[in-house]
Amino acid sequence: MPQLTINGRSVTVENGVTVLEAARGLGITLPTLCHLPGKPAFTSCMICVVKNEVTGRLIPSCSAPVMEGMVITTDSDEVRQERKKILDLLLSEHSGDCEAPCTTTCPARMDIPLMIRQIAGGQLKEAYETVTDRIALPAVLGRICPAPCEKACRRGHHDAPVSICLLKRFAADEALKVDADVPPSPEGLRRTSRAASAPDKRIAIIGAGPAGLAAAFYLARSGYACTVLDEHEAPGGQLRYRVARDKLPMDVLDREIDVIRKLGVLFQMNTRIEPGAGIQRLKANYDAIVLTPGRTHGDSWHLWPVESDGRGVKVETGTFRTSDPMIFAGGEVVHAGQMSVRAVAHGKSIACAIDQWLGGRPVVGLEKSFESRLGQLKEGEIGEMMKDADPGTRVEPEGEHGAGYSTDKAVQESRRCLQCDCRKAKHCKLRDLSVEYGASQKVFTGSSRTKFVKTVSPQVIFEPGKCIKCGICVRLSGLAFLGRGYETVVGVPFGDSLKSALGSAAADCVRNCPTGALAWKADA
Amino acid sequence: MSEDLQCVDEAVAEFGRDASAVIPILQRLQQRYRYLPEAALRRVCELTEITPAAIAGVSTFYSQFRHKPVGRHIISICHGTACHVKGSELIQDALARDLKLGEGEDTDSNGVFTLERVACLGCCTLAPVIKIDDITYGHLTSQTVSRALHDFLELEKRGIVPERHDRTAAKGAGLAEIRIGVGSCCEAGGSQSVRRELEAEVKRLGAAAVIKPVGCVGMCHQTPLVQIITGGGEPVTYAKVRAEEAARIVRRHLKPGGIVRRIRAGVDTVLEHLLTDDTWEPVSRYALDVRDAPVCSFLGKQKRIASEWCGDLDPLDITEYAAHGGWTALKACLKAGQPEQIVEEVTRSGLRGRGGAGFPTGRKWAVVRAAPGSPKYLVCNGDEGDPGAFMDRMLLESFPYRVLEGIVISAYAMGIHEGFLYIRAEYPLALQRIRAALARMESDGLLGSSLLGSGFDLTLKIVEGAGAFVSGEETALLASIEGQRAMPKFRPPYPAESGLWGKPTAINNVETLAMVPWILRNGAGAFQEMGAGSSRGTKVFSLAGKVVRGGLIEVPMGISVRDIVNEIGGGTPDERGFKAVQIGGPSGGCLPASLGNTPVTYESLAAEGCIMGSGGLVVLDHSDCMVDLARYFMTFTQHESCGKCTPCRVGTKRMLEILERLCEGRGVKGDIERLEEFARTTAGGSLCGLGKTAANPVLSTIRHFRDEYQAHLEGRCPALKCRKLVAYTITEDCIGCTKCAQICPVEAITPAPYRKHEIQQDKCTKCDSCRQVCPSNAVVLGSPGVSVDKEVG
Ligand SMILES: Cc1cc2nc3c(=O)[nH]c(=O)nc-3n(C[C@H](O)[C@H](O)[C@H](O)COP(=O)(O)O)c2cc1C
Ligand code: SF4
Ligand code: SF4
Ligand code: SF4
Ligand code: SF4
Numbered sequence A: 001m002p003q004l005t006i007n008g009r010s011v012t013v014e015n016g017v018t019v020l021e022a023a024r025g026l027g028i029t030l031p032t033l034c035h036l037p038g039k040p041a042f043t044s045c046m047i048c049v050v051k052n053e054v055t056g057r058l059i060p061s062c063s064a065p066v067m068e069g070m071v072i073t074t075d076s077d078e079v080r081q082e083r084k085k086i087l088d089l090l091l092s093e094h095s096g097d098c099e100a101p102c103t104t105t106c107p108a109r110m111d112i113p114l115m116i117r118q119i120a121g122g123q124l125k126e127a128y129e130t131v132t133d134r135i136a137l138p139a140v141l142g143r144i145c146p147a148p149c150e151k152a153c154r155r156g157h158h159d160a161p162v163s164i165c166l167l168k169r170f171a172a173d174e175a176l177k178v179d180a181d182v183p184p185s186p187e188g189l190r191r192t193s194r195a196a197s198a199p200d201k202r203i204a205i206i207g208a209g210p211a212g213l214a215a216a217f218y219l220a221r222s223g224y225a226c227t228v229l230d231e232h233e234a235p236g237g238q239l240r241y242r243v244a245r246d247k248l249p250m251d252v253l254d255r256e257i258d259v260i261r262k263l264g265v266l267f268q269m270n271t272r273i274e275p276g277a278g279i280q281r282l283k284a285n286y287d288a289i290v291l292t293p294g295r296t297h298g299d300s301w302h303l304w305p306v307e308s309d310g311r312g313v314k315v316e317t318g319t320f321r322t323s324d325p326m327i328f329a330g331g332e333v334v335h336a337g338q339m340s341v342r343a344v345a346h347g348k349s350i351a352c353a354i355d356q357w358l359g360g361r362p363v364v365g366l367e368k369s370f371e372s373r374l375g376q377l378k379e380g381e382i383g384e385m386m387k388d389a390d391p392g393t394r395v396e397p398e399g400e401h402g403a404g405y406s407t408d409k410a411v412q413e414s415r416r417c418l419q420c421d422c423r424k425a426k427h428c429k430l431r432d433l434s435v436e437y438g439a440s441q442k443v444f445t446g447s448s449r450t451k452f453v454k455t456v457s458p459q460v461i462f463e464p465g466k467c468i469k470c471g472i473c474v475r476l477s478g479l480a481f482l483g484r485g486y487e488t489v490v491g492v493p494f495g496d497s498l499k500s501a502l503g504s505a506a507a508d509c510v511r512n513c514p515t516g517a518l519a520w521k522a523d524a
Numbered sequence B: 001m002s003e004d005l006q007c008v009d010e011a012v013a014e015f016g017r018d019a020s021a022v023i024p025i026l027q028r029l030q031q032r033y034r035y036l037p038e039a040a041l042r043r044v045c046e047l048t049e050i051t052p053a054a055i056a057g058v059s060t061f062y063s064q065f066r067h068k069p070v071g072r073h074i075i076s077i078c079h080g081t082a083c084h085v086k087g088s089e090l091i092q093d094a095l096a097r098d099l100k101l102g103e104g105e106d107t108d109s110n111g112v113f114t115l116e117r118v119a120c121l122g123c124c125t126l127a128p129v130i131k132i133d134d135i136t137y138g139h140l141t142s143q144t145v146s147r148a149l150h151d152f153l154e155l156e157k158r159g160i161v162p163e164r165h166d167r168t169a170a171k172g173a174g175l176a177e178i179r180i181g182v183g184s185c186c187e188a189g190g191s192q193s194v195r196r197e198l199e200a201e202v203k204r205l206g207a208a209a210v211i212k213p214v215g216c217v218g219m220c221h222q223t224p225l226v227q228i229i230t231g232g233g234e235p236v237t238y239a240k241v242r243a244e245e246a247a248r249i250v251r252r253h254l255k256p257g258g259i260v261r262r263i264r265a266g267v268d269t270v271l272e273h274l275l276t277d278d279t280w281e282p283v284s285r286y287a288l289d290v291r292d293a294p295v296c297s298f299l300g301k302q303k304r305i306a307s308e309w310c311g312d313l314d315p316l317d318i319t320e321y322a323a324h325g326g327w328t329a330l331k332a333c334l335k336a337g338q339p340e341q342i343v344e345e346v347t348r349s350g351l352r353g354r355g356g357a358g359f360p361t362g363r364k365w366a367v368v369r370a371a372p373g374s375p376k377y378l379v380c381n382g383d384e385g386d387p388g389a390f391m392d393r394m395l396l397e398s399f400p401y402r403v404l405e406g407i408v409i410s411a412y413a414m415g416i417h418e419g420f421l422y423i424r425a426e427y428p429l430a431l432q433r434i435r436a437a438l439a440r441m442e443s444d445g446l447l448g449s450s451l452l453g454s455g456f457d458l459t460l461k462i463v464e465g466a467g468a469f470v471s472g473e474e475t476a477l478l479a480s481i482e483g484q485r486a487m488p489k490f491r492p493p494y495p496a497e498s499g500l501w502g503k504p505t506a507i508n509n510v511e512t513l514a515m516v517p518w519i520l521r522n523g524a525g526a527f528q529e530m531g532a533g534s535s536r537g538t539k540v541f542s543l544a545g546k547v548v549r550g551g552l553i554e555v556p557m558g559i560s561v562r563d564i565v566n567e568i569g570g571g572t573p574d575e576r577g578f579k580a581v582q583i584g585g586p587s588g589g590c591l592p593a594s595l596g597n598t599p600v601t602y603e604s605l606a607a608e609g610c611i612m613g614s615g616g617l618v619v620l621d622h623s624d625c626m627v628d629l630a631r632y633f634m635t636f637t638q639h640e641s642c643g644k645c646t647p648c649r650v651g652t653k654r655m656l657e658i659l660e661r662l663c664e665g666r667g668v669k670g671d672i673e674r675l676e677e678f679a680r681t682t683a684g685g686s687l688c689g690l691g692k693t694a695a696n697p698v699l700s701t702i703r704h705f706r707d708e709y710q711a712h713l714e715g716r717c718p719a720l721k722c723r724k725l726v727a728y729t730i731t732e733d734c735i736g737c738t739k740c741a742q743i744c745p746v747e748a749i750t751p752a753p754y755r756k757h758e759i760q761q762d763k764c765t766k767c768d769s770c771r772q773v774c775p776s777n778a779v780v781l782g783s784p785g786v787s788v789d790k791e792v793g
């Protein structure tokens, strides 16, 4: 029985055991991609490298059998650097979008294709949850947002973009209907949120415009006690006092503010907070302050007791922290003349940062994941993307000007969506490792990325551009490696159907495919 | 097509239903249909255990297999190293133009010819080379290549089908002997038609002479070679003999006194001159060319072990092999009955594997011998994929019995009873000879059960490779024999412990095995005496490229690179001498002339960023661009990567992209450093030797020729090789003959009789045609900042 040392710890294992298994025995997990427990090692990805200090070589731990006297290091800089390079290489040929371009363009980063799939599937409650996860005032924004997301919408390359904004409005309006089956209850909204890290803390929010309302919505949803203070008679800020009435009927705004009120948020209207003494008082009575007063007083931002520059109050990117650690600022006080959706996005980020701060965790704001991006489409790619979408033209709502979708129309329009996001975005090993190792798609430049291709079976989507050639599905099913060298692809023999090639191994393949190359059509 | 599928049933009946039968079955189908029709493949799946996934995977992995119907004839354009440096890209373009092929097309609209890129046809001394079906054309230019097409069609019209005959000529005492080279280079040079003419003339005269085919003579640059030995007289050698001249040569010797035409070496037969003197010089003093040094110095520093009796042996004459010491080693080994002694003797000799890695052969044998498990297997690796090498091919073709004797001895030494010879399908002659030699040995009791009455059994089988460089890597080779895609596996376990079907397997290179009989006949000491450091004995190289005398050479280890090029190879045709030597092919590197004193040993070559490799040695002169060469090898490696492991599959591609942009003048600041970094990533993380060494051609050229990389970054190609970085212009020397305008395929030159011509740069495709036809050398090549008067060969 060979004895070896892993990260300085000595261990004795059975003959024939791999270094990976020996490390697991010590509770050390190593990254793997092509490894399929129970099957012979394939040794293709090389992500599992560790260093054998005896020979000075990097070896794939999933394949290397232990040997007497081995001295293994699994987490040195050198090893981590090597793994990063492997990921950089894989990413340089990766053809896929983790998130859909509409989502990455949306300032609030709403998961648009998920919302659309939910609408298409009649899961309206879920669709509302998806929207409100990022957008606090969806019925309002569904009417006034200039929809930058639609400008990025891939469907626009074929005919016209998906009516994202109207679909969002539909999801919100349905949920807010007085007689809706599932009106957004405070409990329901809270359930879908992360519980507060420090629930007994109190937060003051200066200004009831879109940024302040959004911050209040997310903080209250988590369970914080929030008080919104505003000098006006009614909450809404610019939404109430600047936006044209015919675009945004007041009852829509009122109903969305009601949702926030029901979450337990206190509104102290007709209350003007003086930049000096007023703030000091709030600091003494509250645990954190959200500064979202807008620009109703012209250029007066520099009066607030925090650092500012020529444009507005200075905040840290991502966390919206001001020079005063207790104060977080967003909306127009930071940067004038922005879209309401951006102000709403600020509110969400601020809520997140405050929760981190009050919970004593590092304040980083919303977590950024790794994003693989297709970028500019190549010739023929839009055709691949159209494969599973309704070919019909953009659906217009019925009724007078300014009307929203009926359920039928909304479902019809949502079928036009190409589902550009990756169906494994939330459980892709490649993406997770890319985050962990700080890998990037830009290191190995000069790359001509592979063409985006999509094959669809009744249940499974296969996108070879996301395949890392780990060979797992080839080992499990009737799929085959085709070609050689850089051009090697995984494919279906003889151009038969994907379904027949996967056969009874479909579920196994989808589960074990480390990327979104093989995924269920429906969200897991 | 139902009756058509009969062939599938037959192939299955012959090769069996196991998964491992897939490659031979596919080869048989392709022979029949000339490509692989889907219906036939589906039928294979119906009849056998081979799955659609397996058949799709295998048939798309090996480049031998085609999935589309092809034209009536296949033109294989060699893009091996020697052919590349001699302009194979220009040949490719010219052919595509002649056949009017559009972008991405490979077959002309009439379905007559299909173009195919191949890596090394194994007759590098005739570079650049193309093969149309079985006929090889060498020394081509973009001008002469269309003549080759016409010549071929002419032959076809006249119904002249090239045939191969390997009948061993009976030899009688007192007869004159006419030896004709039948090595690959000689055959490519047209030795079969010369041989037919020789035979016809001998018959017509009723002369007392035998015509004897001999293997490679090691003078491949002068093929076809004919040597005549008359009773008592000294042998006379003729070089570059043409079929029309064969009869006259025969008449000259068998009817003394006549006028003899001796063929002067030279590409242009117009330059042949008539010799009227009657004195015959012996071969050792025969001046092949006024510029050539005498042949004796060509052979001088050589020492022939694997290629012993080179030029004297009829490859398939087993009696003759025996008469030259053949089988004595085997017989002695069997008689002694102490196999472990053989292993020890080989260990003592210091023999290291000649397949590239240089692993001590005796040590490998000892491991296999001691390994638990049975049966054990032996594999002779004859895959030879280096695109500028033909050593193993020559050994298999010219000395089949020697290789086989080595195999039998090693099998006996390790207690192995079943062996495989893995030989690439691109070597039809080698396959044919080995097949014939095996049959002869079986009938002579040198193989089979209780061979030579020793009680030792051995069966040997031939496995045909199907076109994948990586299948030369030992674990990939085993996968290939088992009928899989040739994808390497992680070692350990090494094949010596767990190889074919999980059993202990000894894999040795052809040349390694060809050394074995000599070592056992002459003793380990004699072998050990030659060489330097831990590199003992001799090494066979295929010498090609910009060298006067190319061919198969065998030299004692430790000889300097300069001696090989200048003394054995006769230097370069270009008077400035060699610029560098590429050693080791796609895994090797470029050794600059300034390091020409480097001795040929595993260690000293490695110290300079090269490797011994399997023995490809391509000489480069000043018209060779080092960046282009690096790009060339990376194209090869990238294409030949099995595509399995990340660093090699993706890393080689990324390096190639940088090299391509450098060669096209699109380099980006930092590209050289980027290349170095990508090289480290690829080399460090790859699974097998292919990926681990893929960056060597890049790193060694950066190391020794960094200034050339810098020049490319600035948009210049000092060697005037990179087409995107050069321009053709016409100088004042133009006499207005209009020849260039007539030949230009893209009308970039307007005819202007008696006036100086001009080239429209936006139209010019840099085909080089105008420069070749200009009678006054007025067409010149230039690159920004590089002097324009340079001759490019
Ligand atoms: C990519 C690659 C290609 C190879 N090609 C050959 C080959 O064509 N012939 C050969 O004998 N060895 C080749 N080898 C080396 C073999 O893996 C193996 O080391 C060799 O056959 C062992 O025989 P030897 O010890 O007699 O040299 C290759 C190795 C690699 C990595
Ligand atoms: S496969 Fe992974 S990395 Fe690729 S797009 Fe999908 S989630 Fe992103
Ligand atoms: S098609 Fe759908 S997923 Fe794609 S960009 Fe448009 S809305 Fe987003
Ligand atoms: S598609 Fe198959 S080979 Fe590609 S990453 Fe997924 S499991 Fe691996
Ligand atoms: S190094 Fe290249 S050839 Fe070798 S296993 Fe990896 S991909 Fe295949």
Ligand code: SF4
Residues within 6 Å of the ligand: B728, B740, B743, B744, B745, B746, B747, B748, B749, B759, B763, B764, B765, B766, B767, B768, B769, B770, B771
């Ligand atoms: S001008 Fe250019 S295209 Fe024309 S013959 Fe000369 S090199 Fe060729």
Ligand code: FES
Residues within 6 Å of the ligand: A031, A032, A033, A034, A035, A042, A043, A044, A045, A046, A047, A048, A049, A060, A061, A062, A063
């Ligand atoms: S090589 Fe070990 S997990 Fe892929």
Ligand code: FES
Residues within 6 Å of the ligand: A105, A106, A107, A108, A109, A110, A145, A146, A147, A148, A149, A150, A164, A165, A168, A341
């Ligand atoms: S929903 Fe995000 S910009 Fe429109």
Ligand code: FES
Residues within 6 Å of the ligand: B078, B079, B080, B081, B082, B083, B084, B119, B120, B121, B122, B123, B124, B125, B127, B128, B129, B387, B388, B389
């Ligand atoms: S024959 Fe072309 S390089 Fe060998």
